[in-house]
Amino acid sequence: MGALTGIRVLEVGTLLAGPFTGRLLGDFGAEVIKIEPPDRSDPMRHWGQQIDGEGLLWPVQSRNKKCITLNLRKPEGQRVFKELAAEADVVLENFRPGTMEKWGLGYEELKTVNPGIIMLRTSGFGQTGPYSSQAGFGSVGEAMGGLRYVTGYGDRPPTRVGISIGDSLAALFATIGCLLALQERNKSGQGQVVDTAIYEAVFSLMEGLVPEYALKGYVRERSGNILPGVAPANIYETKESDYVVIGANADTVFKRLAQAMGAPEMAEDERYATHNARGQNQDELDNLINEWTQSVSTDDLLQILSEFGVPAGKIYSAKDIVNDPHYLARDMILSMMHPHLGEFKLPGIVPKLSRTPGEVNWLGPAEMGEHNSEVYQGQLGYTDGQINQLKRLEII
Known part of the structure; x- marks a missing residue:
């Protein structure tokens, strides 16, 4: 029984910011139902390093999730989604603002079938403001949030952190927002929208950047591996060049x-x-x-x-991490069996809860629509005839 057992999440979206939020909720017991279009898989299934065409990030970001297919671009698929939303606690999406409304699945529509629904909306620039309609990947959020300006060396162009840090920060703030909204719903019974912008998630970590400029005219610059004036x-x-x-x-x-x-x-x-x-x-x-x-x-x-x-x-490489005794002692390197890849090592769970710790029960669904029968028939009560009809209509 995880801390979020009993919470049902519908995950709609691709790549990192949205799915990482779903992973964090799933780690602590939420039932996360990931929705993919029936005619195209989530790009993360084949993103980054691969073995036999399978992306190695997919099992990490999709662990503990159930996977169904559903075409949200067609009216019949939208009707099915509303049925799912009526039985859910959270809808998680990271499309460009207006996409869900275009499909008739915005918050105003969903709360008519479920007043307690919480909608987590992650985008490059948020749901409002002059930039809201612009496409905004994590890299753009890192740039406009101020992080890339201060990353690197002063005599060279700005550089990036070696991971998709903007998306991951947005996912962390979206998860915090979800937990806040769930707590408030315990008192009011009402859902709400959690609006997370990637650039704002990055900007919120920029320490004294604003008052330094506003009050002193100081613009923090790139300084490599040091913070100026903070030593050592x-x-x-070392002797071995580590x-x-x-x-x-x-x-x-x-x-x-x-x-x-x-x-x-x-x-x-x-x-x-x-x-x-x-x-x-x-x-x-x-x-x-x-x-x-x-x-x-x-x-x-x-x-x-x-x-x-x-x-x-x-300074650890991946080799150092997976062999470090402290990582192993704190269950930060898990080992599970993947149906196609065999033994699969993946990161453990953060944070550690003493009484209701998180758990990884299975790796990301290897097949698209792996849980269609469980969700559509087990939760919504669809018959075999209804399932076959949805397949003929290319809804699932």
């Missing part, structure tokens, strides 16, 4: 780092004794630390820093 907090090379992050910018922690380096006098040196002094001598200090780390093996360096209580960690 950088990556440092890279380790060390965060010792607090005065007390810097004293411990100096002791770990065998140079306790550094903590008393006026160039490094205070936060401001270290910030002013950032490059010089980083060079001193890097000279030391290059003389020490990676394992020994991490052991020394741990013994002295200095926050540090090796």
Whole structure:
């Protein structure tokens, strides 16, 4: 029994932002019914790295979900969707604003069949405003939300984070909005719309960006692996040419780092004794630390820093992650059997709940419409004749 057991979610949408929200809800027990058009599969089934044409992200993002097919572009499919919505708690979509309304499936229509329905709407720019009708992928949200401007090095063009961070941030905020709306519905009995814009999800994490500019005229720029004036907090090379992050910018922690380096006098040196002094001598200090780390093996360096209580960690590749004992001890690397791919490793569940923890019960449905019979006949009570008629009409 997960924390969201008893909550039914209809997931309509493709790729990342919407489906990641569905994954998070499904991890904690919600019944997530993913809807794909009968004539085309979700692109994520074949997105990114593949084995025999099967995308390796699909089982991760679609775990715990049921999969049905339904043509929402035809009136008969829209009628069926309303029947499903009447028995659901949440509708989750990430189309361009106006798409669901075009199909007669906007919030105003759905609440007539289910006043308690909660509609999660994720889009590039939100449901209102002058940009709302524009196409907006996660990459655009990252750019306009301010993240890409500050990512990279000052002497080079802006760069991206190596994952689709904008979509994932939007999914996290949509999930928070869903939980808030469910809690409020417990009091009012009414549903509502949760409107999440990708650019806003990114922008909300941009720390003091706005007051820094509005009050001081300061525009934060790209600074590579450092934050200007915050030292030491950088990556440092080891004897094996690995890279380790060390965060010792607090005065007390810097004293411990100096002791770990065998140079306790550094903590008393006026160039490094205070936060401001270290910030002013950032490059010089980083060079001193890097000279030391290059003389020490990676394992020994991490052991020394741990013994002295200095926050540090090796920059992990996928190989490091799947073999790390801490990841394994906290069930962050799960291993399940995939019907086509065999043993399949995937990320565990975040956060950890003590009494009603999340669980991965199955990987993403391997076949389109895998749960058509269970949903249409088991939940809606359709007969074999009705199912065959929907197939003839190319509704499912």
